[in-house]
Amino acid sequence: MTFIYPLGFLALAAIPVLILIYIIKNRYTEQTVTSTYIWNLSEKFLKRRIPINRISGLLSLLIQILLVTLVAFIIARPVITLPNAAKAYCFILDGSGSMNIVQDDKSRFDIGREKIKEIINDSMNGSTYTLIYAGDSTETIFEGYVDKERAVEAVDNLEVSCAAVDFSQALLSAQEYFNADPRTVTYLVTDKTYGDSQNVNIVNVSAESSNYAISDIDYDLTADRTLKITGNVVSYTGDAELTLNLYLDGSETALATVDLDVKEAEATPFVFEEFAEDFFEFRLAISESDDLSLDSQVTVFNIGHENMSATLLVSDGPIYLRAALNAAGFTDFKYLTSEEYEKLPEEERTTGYGLYIYEDYVPEVTPREGAVWYVNPDKSPEGGNFGFQRQESATDVAEFNTSSKTAVRNMLKGVIYNADGELLDNKSFHISKYVKLSVRSGFDVYATCGSDPLLFTGANEYGNREAVFAFSPKDSADFTLTATFVTLINNLKNYSFPQVVEETSYFCGDIAQINMIPGCKSIRVESPLGKVSYPDTSTTLCEFELKEVGAYGIFLTMSDDSEREINIYVSLPTEERVPFEEGEAFIIQGAAEEGGPAGVIDDLLIIFILIAVVAAVDYAVYSYEQYQLR
Amino acid sequence: MSSLVVNEEFLGKIELLQTLLKNNVAGRFGGNHQSKTFGSSCEFSDYRDYIPGDDITKLDWNAYARFEKLYLKLYLDERQVHTRIYIDGSRSMAYGNSGKDIQALRLAAAVAFISVCEMDRVSVYVIHGNAVEEVISNMLGRESYYNNIGKLNDVVFEGDAAISEAILPTTVGYGDGFSVLISDFLTENDFGAALDHFAGKRRDILCMQVLSKEELNPQTRGKMHFYDSENSEKFYHRNINKEIIRAYKEALAYVTGRIRDHCLSRGGHYALVSADEPLEDVFLDKLTVEGVIK
Numbered sequence: 001m002t003f004i005y006p007l008g009f010l011a012l013a014a015i016p017v018l019i020l021i022y023i024i025k026n027r028y029t030e031q032t033v034t035s036t037y038i039w040n041l042s043e044k045f046l047k048r049r050i051p052i053n054r055i056s057g058l059l060s061l062l063i064q065i066l067l068v069t070l071v072a073f074i075i076a077r078p079v080i081t082l083p084n085a086a087k088a089y090c091f092i093l094d095g096s097g098s099m100n101i102v103q104d105d106k107s108r109f110d111i112g113r114e115k116i117k118e119i120i121n122d123s124m125n126g127s128t129y130t131l132i133y134a135g136d137s138t139e140t141i142f143e144g145y146v147d148k149e150r151a152v153e154a155v156d157n158l159e160v161s162c163a164a165v166d167f168s169q170a171l172l173s174a175q176e177y178f179n180a181d182p183r184t185v186t187y188l189v190t191d192k193t194y195g196d197s198q199n200v201n202i203v204n205v206s207a208e209s210s211n212y213a214i215s216d217i218d219y220d221l222t223a224d225r226t227l228k229i230t231g232n233v234v235s236y237t238g239d240a241e242l243t244l245n246l247y248l249d250g251s252e253t254a255l256a257t258v259d260l261d262v263k264e265a266e267a268t269p270f271v272f273e274e275f276a277e278d279f280f281e282f283r284l285a286i287s288e289s290d291d292l293s294l295d296s297q298v299t300v301f302n303i304g305h306e307n308m309s310a311t312l313l314v315s316d317g318p319i320y321l322r323a324a325l326n327a328a329g330f331t332d333f334k335y336l337t338s339e340e341y342e343k344l345p346e347e348e349r350t351t352g353y354g355l356y357i358y359e360d361y362v363p364e365v366t367p368r369e370g371a372v373w374y375v376n377p378d379k380s381p382e383g384g385n386f387g388f389q390r391q392e393s394a395t396d397v398a399e400f401n402t403s404s405k406t407a408v409r410n411m412l413k414g415v416i417y418n419a420d421g422e423l424l425d426n427k428s429f430h431i432s433k434y435v436k437l438s439v440r441s442g443f444d445v446y447a448t449c450g451s452d453p454l455l456f457t458g459a460n461e462y463g464n465r466e467a468v469f470a471f472s473p474k475d476s477a478d479f480t481l482t483a484t485f486v487t488l489i490n491n492l493k494n495y496s497f498p499q500v501v502e503e504t505s506y507f508c509g510d511i512a513q514i515n516m517i518p519g520c521k522s523i524r525v526e527s528p529l530g531k532v533s534y535p536d537t538s539t540t541l542c543e544f545e546l547k548e549v550g551a552y553g554i555f556l557t558m559s560d561d562s563e564r565e566i567n568i569y570v571s572l573p574t575e576e577r578v579p580f581e582e583g584e585a586f587i588i589q590g591a592a593e594e595g596g597p598a599g600v601i602d603d604l605l606i607i608f609i610l611i612a613v614v615a616a617v618d619y620a621v622y623s624y625e626q627y628q629l630r
Numbered sequence: 631m632s633s634l635v636v637n638e639e640f641l642g643k644i645e646l647l648q649t650l651l652k653n654n655v656a657g658r659f660g661g662n663h664q665s666k667t668f669g670s671s672c673e674f675s676d677y678r679d680y681i682p683g684d685d686i687t688k689l690d691w692n693a694y695a696r697f698e699k700l701y702l703k704l705y706l707d708e709r710q711v712h713t714r715i716y717i718d719g720s721r722s723m724a725y726g727n728s729g730k731d732i733q734a735l736r737l738a739a740a741v742a743f744i745s746v747c748e749m750d751r752v753s754v755y756v757i758h759g760n761a762v763e764e765v766i767s768n769m770l771g772r773e774s775y776y777n778n779i780g781k782l783n784d785v786v787f788e789g790d791a792a793i794s795e796a797i798l799p800t801t802v803g804y805g806d807g808f809s810v811l812i813s814d815f816l817t818e819n820d821f822g823a824a825l826d827h828f829a830g831k832r833r834d835i836l837c838m839q840v841l842s843k844e845e846l847n848p849q850t851r852g853k854m855h856f857y858d859s860e861n862s863e864k865f866y867h868r869n870i871n872k873e874i875i876r877a878y879k880e881a882l883a884y885v886t887g888r889i890r891d892h893c894l895s896r897g898g899h900y901a902l903v904s905a906d907e908p909l910e911d912v913f914l915d916k917l918t919v920e921g922v923i924k
Contacts, residue, residue, distance in 0.1 A: 028855040028867065034722040034730070034845065035816035036858040038881050039866035045877035045884070 008075025022061045063619045070612040085599025086126035094190035095135025096165035097576030101292045109160035111205040112189040126600035135161035138169040162549040163509030164573035182593040196585035209579040213295035227276035232267035243287040294549045295572040301504040314341045315359035320473035320480045328490040371465040371496035376472035383461040387438040396450035398429045431476040514542040526553040677701040711807035713745040718813030719756040724787030725859035728842035729905040746775045757791040794823035805832035835898025842905040
């Protein structure tokens with residue numbers, strides 16, 4: 001037996017004091033009486049005294065000494081150590097998406113946590129506890145804990161993920177712990193069934209459950225404004241008659257409904273064809289409830305709306321340019337003359353569009369958001385990174401940049417190469433005159449006339465993408481009416497409208513990618529459960545892991561502090577939708593050994609407290625009896 | 631007399647009472663007590679046949695005229711009684727504020743008064759150790775009583791008292807009245823032999839056991855070491871509790887019962903008197919019930 005606080009035995013110093021007080025207080029009172037005859041004679045009339053009564057005079061002192069001793073023990077916290085009586089526990093907790101399935105008002109994950117806590121609480125003190133969590137990532141939550149409360153608290157703080165889980169890393173970790181101590185008792189708490197296992201106790205928390213899921217969603221908004229949605233519905237537990245509802249743009253009223261006769265484990269296709277001028281998002285939901293709601297509804301956000309592509313063209317003679325824009329697929333653009341443009345309020349002149357194209361015109365104020373094209377500028381723009389010098393006659397041949405340097409060619413590919421990866425036709429690049437511009441560092445030059453840049457891109461002082469055409473389409477009709485120019489315009493459109501997100505539908509566990517568009521200062525991500533994160537925006541491609549099922553909100557804060565919102569939807573991985581999944585063999589190699597760490601019994605405290613209470617009550621009763629005698 | 635607690639009013643009450651004496655009184659004439667023996671009083675008792683030599687003046691001639699046979703008239707003899715009062719003079723009678731000494735002296739004074747009122751002779755003795763000391767001798771009549779009773783104030787209570795050893799060698803009289811023994815009887819010394827001696831001398835016996843209130847109903851509790859007032863080598867060491875008190879009372883009952891039984895078996899009387907008990911209650915109630923006084 002050891003003691004946690006041996007100094008508690010200092011309380012035993014009170015015992016000599018008690019004895020001293022007892023001796024002083026307990027002295028017999030001497031008194032002379034007329035005769036002791038009757039008193040002595042009374043001894044013969046005393047009942048036979050039981051031996052315990054002989055110490056009745058000492059009872060008070062004995063109880064007090066007992067109390068003091070107990071108090072000293074309580075303070076000292078005795079601990080009894082039993083060799084090899086405890087165990088080293090290693091828990092592997094499945095935190096995959098299927099653990100979200102609800103059984104009897106509790107998720108499988110909650111049931112699993114309770115099983116682990118039960119084992120911990122029932123184990124002998126002195127045992128060690130290690131927990132490997134296999135969720136959206138596999139990590140050792142705690143290792144070698146001996147404090148039960150601390151271990152239970154850590155288990156309570158765990159949250160189930162929605163991702164698909166690969167147990168290989170967890171198995172490796174468990175194998176390491178087992179190799180370090182073959183006496184380790186390993187528990188795998190999961191809802192999966194394992195046909196083969198070794199050196200592991202599998203705690204299966206699955207029970208009869210139902211699950212219906214929507215998968216493989218695809219949509220198309222046709223030219224005649226028909227929104228066609230296709231996909232599949234699956235019932236994983238038996239045949240079912242299900243009703244699928246379509247909701248558009250956040251409406252709570254179903255736009256359309258289909259009834260499906262779904263066979264078990266078979267993908268039953270469905271089609272919605274509804275007229276829709278446009279839409280931001282649509283939601284599909286199965287009416288019938290099941291035990292796993294995460295995959296019973298899906299929201300799809302219109303990617304076109306998530307990537308702003310509105311264009312403003314300011315020109316006094318836009319015939320050739322408009323033709324090229326139309327040919328390049330610019331469908332959402334507005335045309336204004338320079339006079340009309342200047343009459344607009346400043347806010348409308350500089351905001352609201354993803355691309356501003358100024359032909360033969362340079363505004364006084366450069367837009368603070370969106371990309372800017374200057375076509376044949378006649379002066380230096382405010383905040384632009386080039387300077388106007390003069391008009392020049394094209395005495396040299398215009399030509400595209402044909403640099404052989406790999407880095408330069410990679411840069412050029414996005415602009416002056418066609419879809420087949422071929423350099424644009426240089427032969428049709430005929431211009432009669434151009435403007436001589438001084439280009440500052442940081443601009444990429446794609447075409448030149450002599451040594452003067454004809455086409456270049458870069459970022460202006462406000463961080464917005466800027467493309468400069470140093471020639472007039474009107475004066476270069478031979479070139480602007482060619483397919484080469486249209487391809488060039490199309491490439492520059494893609495350059496100017498970098499998509500913030502490439503897609504709006506993901507699976508949990510995927511990595512979402514956000515293109516860092518010009519002018520974006522920071523990105524804030526709000527998860528479906530309201531968790532806010534700020535991904536790293538120092539690179540051109542911002543990435544973050546999707547750990548929750550539902551709609552994520554991605555908020556881009558622009559350079560002028562305006563905010564742009566983009567939504568994506570994250571679905572439960574397909575493999576996690578199966579309520580009764582069979583896992584591969586879970587085998588921990590090696591020969592298990594008996595025993596474990598030294599067991600500790602430190603619950604003696606409550607026993608001592610109980611004894612102390614009983615002794616105190618006994619002393620009170622004894623005192624009362626003494627009082628009654630008087 | 632002023633120092634005695636027995637006051638005039640008390641004496642006035644008890645002088646009307648008579649001590650009840652049994653018929654076997656043998657003593658001197660003059661007392662108010664009738665003897666079973668035939669004597670010279672004027673009170674006729676019986677006849678018997680004449681025997682030559684008898685006093686012919688006692689012949690009943692009327693009976694001779696009727697029956698022609700000589701009968702002698704017998705008259706009850708009246709004897710003067712000698713009451714002997716013995717007071718235990720041991721220290722146990724006077725220790726502390728028990729009041730047993732005062733009560734004992736009051737009882738002796740009262741008994742003596744009643745006796746002298748009956749025209750009896752009264753002697754008062756105090757027992758110290760193995761000796762009987764005479765305090766008042768042959769007190770007869772009220773005048774003598776008032777002249778001598780004050781001697782009781784000089785009685786000293788000290789040492790121990792061996793009652794039997796003290797009384798047996800003395801003259802206790804024969805068949806001539808009461809022997810009154812006043813003591814607490816809290817002693818291991820024998821007193822039964824004295825009572826037997828009285829009975830053998832055809833004396834009427836009255837034992838008055840005087841105990842203090844504390845002795846009758848002890849209130850002391852807790853851890854006590856009692857020393858005996860007569861002998862410091864005797865002690866009692868105990869934590870006085872309910873059980874001890876119960877045993878004490880049983881022992882007390884045993885002692886008083888033993889004395890009472892001894893007295894009754896010898897034709898005597900016994901009275902247990904508390905030290906604080908009023909003498910009126912003792913004489914008008916307790917001794918009357920006992921048949922000592924009528």
